[in-house]
Amino acid sequence: MSATKPPGELALFLKKLTNRFHGGICAAIPPLEFQSRQELLEFWAEVEAIPLPKKELTLIAQKKDLSPRELFAVLKQLQTVSRINRQPLDSRFVKQYLQGNLEPPRTSTAKITRAVCREFKTTLAEIRSANRSQQYVLPRQCAMFLSRELTDESLAKIANYFNRKNHSTVIHACRQIQTDLEKSPGLRQQISRIKQQLGVYLL
Structure with missing residues (x-):
């Protein structure tokens, strides 16, 4: 353990x-030494077929405060963001990413909900329904939480997308997920994977 x-x-x-x-x-x-971080990144880049030259991998390896899991997440995010933004994986792109200077890709409640459905293996119809079964409530609340965090859409608009008349449902969902995230590493990982699908940066 x-x-x-x-x-x-x-x-x-x-x-x-x-x-x-x-x-x-x-x-x-x-913590891993620089050489170990470098070798680990080179291994993952080869296994995942991520076309990052050694020079760019070195830039990432210089981030001393990243754990092995976070290093892997950076690689996958770089791959996703470069594809979404249609930019090459070169030194300039990697530096902008590590410095947080890239414009985050635009998203919407609809896009977020589709990503949530893929993560939780459910459907749009189920997640937008009135069904209060826990297998639908949790992904629905996650979608509301992420919509509030990652878009400029109003509470009323988010509630309307999920066929809810009152935006207080969205407020409750956001508070519930925020509380659950503090207690559940598994849920934090799921939210992280959904953000990666959307090209949202974790650094």
Whole structure:
């Protein structure tokens, strides 16, 4: 098991479980050195068939504060954003991306909802229906949350897209997802994957 805190600080775990963790061996895992980050990026670029030359991979490897998972996310996002913006994966593009100077691709509630449907393996009809089953409520709330975060559309317009008469439904959905994100690493990963589909930058 890996964690960013020692066993005694894992507040959300049962005490008997953290006691078991204390009985094991705790070892710190230091951040990857530059050479390791470089080699890892080169490996992933080859496996994922991402046409990034070594020079551009070096620019990414210089980001010391990125974990292996975040490095992989950067590669996939660069691939997605370059395709959406129809720009080559060259040094200028990579530098703009790492500095946050690229214009984010335009999106809409409709595009976001389609991406949510792909992630949760559901349909537009189901997610926009009045069905209150949890298998539809969660993706519906995620779509509302992301629409509020990533678009300039009004609460009323978002509510109307989901066939809701009152925009308070959207407010409730946003608050609920925000609360759930603080507790659920799995949901955070799902939201991250949806944003990657949309070409939204995580850096």
